[in-house]
Amino acid sequence: MIQDPMLNLLSATAQGDKIAFAELYRVSSKRLYAVSLKMLKRKELAEEALQEAYVRIWHNAAQYRAGKGSVLTWMISIARYRALDILRYHAVRKEDVFSDNDEGPQLSSEPMIGTEKGLLEKCLAALEVQQRQTIHLAYFNGMSHHEVTAHLDLPLGTVKSWIRRGLQSLQRCLKL
Structure with missing residues (x-):
């Protein structure tokens, strides 16, 4: 059985290891940001969702269960739910989350040729x-x-x- 390389970092984070948490952020933040940006389409909202996601990851690291998916999948689901919360927040207030010049969802955080x-x-x-x-x-x-x-x-x-x-x-x- 192949062990998830982020599992040790998450386990150490659950024990309060700030260095492990910083490394976990370093190896995963680009992917979580891409998910948030894809959903929210605005940099500042994606950054807000990312920050909230990592706060949750820090506080809930001990809640992760390996049998339910990889560490990255668990973290992405947290980021997705933070992004959905932001979308709902703006929808309730009838605020336009997307700017007028949006061309629709981007498929990744990197522009496609x-x-x-x-x-x-x-x-x-x-x-x-x-x-x-x-x-x-x-x-x-x-x-x-x-x-x-x-x-x-x-x-x-x-x-x-x-x-x-x-x-x-x-x-x-x-x-x-």
């Missing part, structure tokens, strides 16, 4: 409608599987299957 973006768009267009819709809701709108099921009024297993098969098709099309 034209050929990469074109290939991704081509591969997304080749998916079945249901797969494309569920992937869009989950990855571009930041919805959890449960939120997608409620939004589409479909069983959870159906949504998970469509997303999984769609991602597999994307992977084949993009040759990852």
Whole structure:
């Protein structure tokens, strides 16, 4: 069994080791920031979500359970929920989170070159409608599987299957 390389850092963080926490931040912050930025589309909101996520990670490090996924997956879920909280906060206040010049969600924190973006768009267009819709809701709108099921009024297993098969098709099309 391969051990998660971040597990030791998280375990030390749970014991209050600030140096381990700093290293955990160093090795994971770019990915968590990319998730937050993808969902919130504004740098300052993504930074706010990231900060709140790491506060939660620091306070809840001892709550991590290895059987439920990798350390990074656990941390990304915390960042996603912080971003969703920010989106909900602004929605309740009817504030426009997105600026007028937004072109929609970015696929990563790094800009894509034209050929990469074109290939991704081509591969997304080749998916079945249901797969494309569920992937869009989950990855571009930041919805959890449960939120997608409620939004589409479909069983959870159906949504998970469509997303999984769609991602597999994307992977084949993009040759990852």
